Structure formats: structure tokens, C-alpha cells
Amino acid sequence: MKDSFLRERKDDPEMVERDLIEHEDQPSSRTFLKDRSVTLSLGHSSKEKFLNKGCPQGSVSGPFLWNGKSFHDICRQAQLTLDFASTWTKNFKLEFNAVKSKVMFLEKRKKKNALTGNLTLNGFSLDCVKELKYLGVVLDSKFCWKQHVLHLSKKCEKILLGLNKVARNSFGIKSNVSSLIYKQGIVPFICYGSQIWGSALKKKIYCRLLRKIQRRILLRVISGYRTISYEAVFAISGFPPIDIFIIRNNEFKIATKNCTNKCLDGSLRVSELPHPSERFPLNLVNYRKNIENNFPVVCFTDGSKINSKVGLAFVIFQDFIEIGTRQYRIRDECSVFQAELLCIAQAVS
Numbered sequence: 001m002k003d004s005f006l007r008e009r010k011d012d013p014e015m016v017e018r019d020l021i022e023h024e025d026q027p028s029s030r031t032f033l034k035d036r037s038v039t040l041s042l043g044h045s046s047k048e049k050f051l052n053k054g055c056p057q058g059s060v061s062g063p064f065l066w067n068g069k070s071f072h073d074i075c076r077q078a079q080l081t082l083d084f085a086s087t088w089t090k091n092f093k094l095e096f097n098a099v100k101s102k103v104m105f106l107e108k109r110k111k112k113n114a115l116t117g118n119l120t121l122n123g124f125s126l127d128c129v130k131e132l133k134y135l136g137v138v139l140d141s142k143f144c145w146k147q148h149v150l151h152l153s154k155k156c157e158k159i160l161l162g163l164n165k166v167a168r169n170s171f172g173i174k175s176n177v178s179s180l181i182y183k184q185g186i187v188p189f190i191c192y193g194s195q196i197w198g199s200a201l202k203k204k205i206y207c208r209l210l211r212k213i214q215r216r217i218l219l220r221v222i223s224g225y226r227t228i229s230y231e232a233v234f235a236i237s238g239f240p241p242i243d244i245f246i247i248r249n250n251e252f253k254i255a256t257k258n259c260t261n262k263c264l265d266g267s268l269r270v271s272e273l274p275h276p277s278e279r280f281p282l283n284l285v286n287y288r289k290n291i292e293n294n295f296p297v298v299c300f301t302d303g304s305k306i307n308s309k310v311g312l313a314f315v316i317f318q319d320f321i322e323i324g325t326r327q328y329r330i331r332d333e334c335s336v337f338q339a340e341l342l343c344i345a346q347a348v349s
Helices: 013-022 027-032 062-067 071-091 146-166 175-191 194-202 204-221 230-237 242-257 336-348
Strands: 036-042 045-051 131-134 137-140 297-306 309-318 321-330
Touching: 137 146, 146 175, 146 194, 146 204, 175 204, 175 242, 194 204, 194 242, 204 230, 204 242, 297 336, 309 336, 321 336
Parallel strands: none
Antiparallel strands: 036 045, 131 137, 297 309, 309 321
């Protein structure tokens, strides 16, 4: 840690004293905080300064003295926070529901005994849990997101049961309708909060869980049989594996969040637009049948969106001779109007 030797310990002095009393079997622990000095020697002169803050770097007891807070100290601070919140609500004639309130300790290390603390709210003891559901996302104590992926799998099983009643191989809704249900209803449900838990898809076991239920749903979309492979289902339906879709979607959102005006995708800040007085006036030209006879260089542009696929293309003629063509494929999130404007910008440049 940078400058940790010079940083001042912000813990309560009474807590430091209590920690040292708990470790009285280590007589050297007190010497870390008493009668310490540092000497700087330069040539024939030296300077000594006594220290009353920081902890020795590289020592075995250094992390203990630096971190300081134990589990009991964390529970004590948490209880003070709960008492403050309870008092605040009473002053405003409000009250927290202690029955719905839970306590979950976040821990990365694998410990044999789970952390439990006796915390109370309004006189009621709070249950200590290893996982809880908050705003539709299942949080666990280790932030591995396993329980959330399992939760999604169970929810999709129920959706599949309902889809089986209305979409079968020989009867039911048409394939385009079931495809629309999957794209507009099921995919957003699975991807909800994926910017938070999407990192769990780095593990193949979670990818397999999502692909397994996705394949069964897509079989209803394409009216296929159980013997169709994963790759064939994705190819026939035209939908990518859900884990790849989530990862790419998260990368796209991160990229467009800090994009510049040179990027094809993203929003343009108003501050980057030129002032209306500095913009070049538009030269409106009426359409003519023999437009090539009036202008030496003619460019035809087009942007379109078909089957949720967006693209643009343009062709340039000079003296009735084709001198260049270009076509681009842009992201499916773009509209046809964006494709038209982008095509004109590319043709002019």
C-alpha cells in the first residue's frame, strides 16, 4: 500500500488497546506502538524523529495492526448504524419492517464456520442469511452469482411450461409469434441486471446452465425436436447463445458509455455540436429524372433495417461512370434514421 508507513491509523484508540490486551501473549506487539523512532543519516549528519502513527512495513504483525477491525467491531458498528436508522424513522413517524430485514455478511474467504451476528432492529433480532433477493437479483455472501443463475433457470422452467401449452410442433402459435415472445419477453428477463452478475459467465458451468434452458425454449420457437443439437438450434433460430449475447451487450454498453464523436455508435454531447451560426447552409436540390446531366458527381445513398438487421450502402457516379461503392453493417440497436444519416456522412467523407 502506498505511503502506508506514514498513514495515520483511524481506528478508535480504545479498540487498539483492547486488541493489544487480547494479544498479550505476544509481548512484542506493544513495542510496535511505543517509543518508535526513525533515523535519517546523510554524510556526517543524522536526524532522528519519533513516530506516533503508521505501522512497520514488511512485518508479520503489520497487517493486524493496520486492519485492526475484528468481526465483533464490525457487528458493533453495524448495530450503531441500525440504532441510528431506527431513531431517525421514529422521529419522522416511520418504522422499518424488521421481519423483512435480513443480515448478510460478505466474505470472500472460505471459512468452516459461517459468520453470524446478533443484530437487532426496533428490538427484533435480525436473521442472518447467506443469500437474499434485492430488486430481482439474488445476492450471495461470496458474490459468485451461482444462486442467481439457478434462480433464472428455475424461472425459465416455469416460462417454458407456459410456452409448451401454446406452442407445439403440430399446433399452437406461429413461429414468428413465439420468436417475438422470446426476443421481447424472455431475453430481457434473463438479461435483467446482467451488468452486475454478467461476470459470473466467465465460468463455463454457469454458461451451460443458461444455454441448457435457452435451447429448450428455442425448440418451441422453431418447432423442433429434442434431438436437435445446441449449434443447430442457435443457427436455425437466428439467436446467439445467451451467455455470448450478455457478454457482448455489456461490452457494448461500456464502450458506448465513454465513446467520442468519432465512434459510429453512441450519443453525441450537445457541447460538441457546432453553433448554428457556424454550420454550413444546406443546398436543397429538387429531384430530377436526368440528374446526371446537371451534376458531374452523383451519389445515391440508402439505409435500411430488415429483420432487425441494420445496414447502409451508397454508390458514386462521375460522368455516368461508377467510381465507387461502399456498404456497412451496423449494430442492431440503431434505427433506420441513424442508418440513413450515417450513410450520408460516410458518402460525403
